[in-house]
Amino acid sequence: MPLMHRLRSAARRRLRAVRATVDLSHPARSPLGSAVENCVVFEEGVRTPRDCSAAEALERVRKGDGRAFVWLGLHEPEPSELDALGALFGLHPLALQDAAGPHRRPRLMRYDDTLCAVFKTVRYVEHEQLTATSEVVDTGELIAFAGPDFVITVRHGGSGSLGPIREALEDVPEQLKLGPAAVLHALADFVVDEYEQVTDAVQDDIDLVESTVFSPGSGRVDPGHIYQLKRELLELKRAVAPLARPLLALADPLKPLPPVGPGLQPYFRDVADHLARTVDQLSSYDALLDSILQAHLAQVTVAQNEDMRKITAWAAIVAVPTMGCGVYGMNFEHMPELEWTYGYPLALSVMAAACFTVHRAFRRNGWL
Structure with a gap:
């Protein structure tokens, strides 16, 4: 415990030093410039047309009537950029460690009035033929900070651009009126939708392997192909299954987590139901691959x-x-x-x- 206290104290001192030496109000001198993908302000659920820096956007939001928030998107920021991010938005030092990545599994953490959600993103890798070394699933990370008047998204690895999510939300201003939690729900829904799409694509590979094993005259199948598909399926399962608990926590009406209000909890519960169905599919695919492998070994015998x-x-x-x-x-x-x-x-x-x-x-x- 004393070591952890020293680390936290050192992180706080570093943030204070950043606040004292960096002028975050000037876009040209802001160290967030190289990592920022977008900086958008929403007022009453409508995007403001004027572009501005992160510091200007946050200042304008906090001078308003509390019905606006800023959405800041970053891609693989450097440690110095994360320090500036924490100094600007007042993030907890441990929250900055979460943004640095990488993480072994999805999780949800609360730091004062800010939620930090870690999502594992997945992408199906197209391949002409499955081999013993084929990459089927590529994983990345998406970290989202949801505070009272801001949403910060940090992408790592193979996660795709969040531009389509923002554009889809802009078409539903009533949803954006619910605040940063609406963006958090959209991110969770987007990630789970990707899980379902990748799971369906992996099913095609499993069906192909199954038909090859049981088709007469198809010749012997390399068991390395089945093992490789099973390994990729395990990687996908590690990204999908741990997200169930964070989603259930966001949907729990007995223990609400700010900034998630009662109006959004049913939406998180719906996303959790979709995720549960995907987890069940992956479990059944894993069992099916075991059966295919055993059948193949029986055929060889x-x-x-x-x-x-x-x-x-x-x-x-x-x-x-x-x-x-x-x-x-x-x-x-x-x-x-x-x-x-x-x-x-x-x-x-x-x-x-x-x-x-x-x-x-x-x-x-x-x-x-």
């Missing part, structure tokens, strides 16, 4: 047994003339039919007839 039976049958057929040749190859003077004119053809005929009889017996029993 059966094929090996058939090969061994054929080899054994042919070895038994060859053993018949080998025994006759071995007997007549002994150097004894008194052996039957040694000096008979037709003794040699007779011996060959007897061996051929014996081989034919043994071959018919194996064919009749399904060994050949």
Whole structure:
């Protein structure tokens, strides 16, 4: 615990130093410039047309009547940019650590009156043919800070642009009137929709592998393909399943989390239901891949047994003339039919007839 206190104190001192040395009100001197993708102000659910810096937007929002908020979007900011972000919006030092990433799993944290939500974004990687090294699912991160009068989104990795989400929200001003929590819901809904799309795409790969394994005459399937698909499915499941608890917390009417109000809790509950359905699908796909792998291994075992039976049958057929040749190859003077004119053809005929009889017996029993 003392070490954690020292780390928090050092982070607070660093933020105070940033506040003292950086003029965040001037866009040209703001260290947020390189990471900022957009900075938008919404008043009464309507986007204001005038562009401005993050500091100007926040100042204008906080001088208003409390019915406006700013949405600031960043992509892979540097540590210095995160420091400036914390200094400008008054974010908790631990919240800045959350924005730095990477994280192992989605989560929801509350810092005073600010919520920090960590989402794992996913993207389906198109591929012509599934191999033992194919990348099927690409993951990224989306961190969202929702405060009383601001929303900050930080993207890392393969997560896509949030421009379409903002444009869709601008068409529904009644939703944006609910404040920053409306943006948080839109982000959660967008992420879960991506989960569903990627899950459906992965199902196509599973169906292809399944048809290849069970189709007659398709040849043997490389088990590495099945293992690779199972690994990619596990990565997708790690991104999807842990988000259930944060969504349920946002939808809980008994323990409301500001800035989420009662009007938005049913929407978060709906997103949680969609996520639960996706998690169930992934669990069923995982079980299906296990069954496909076991069936493939069973097919390999059966094929090996058939090969061994054929080899054994042919070895038994060859053993018949080998025994006759071995007997007549002994150097004894008194052996039957040694000096008979037709003794040699007779011996060959007897061996051929014996081989034919043994071959018919194996064919009749399904060994050949």
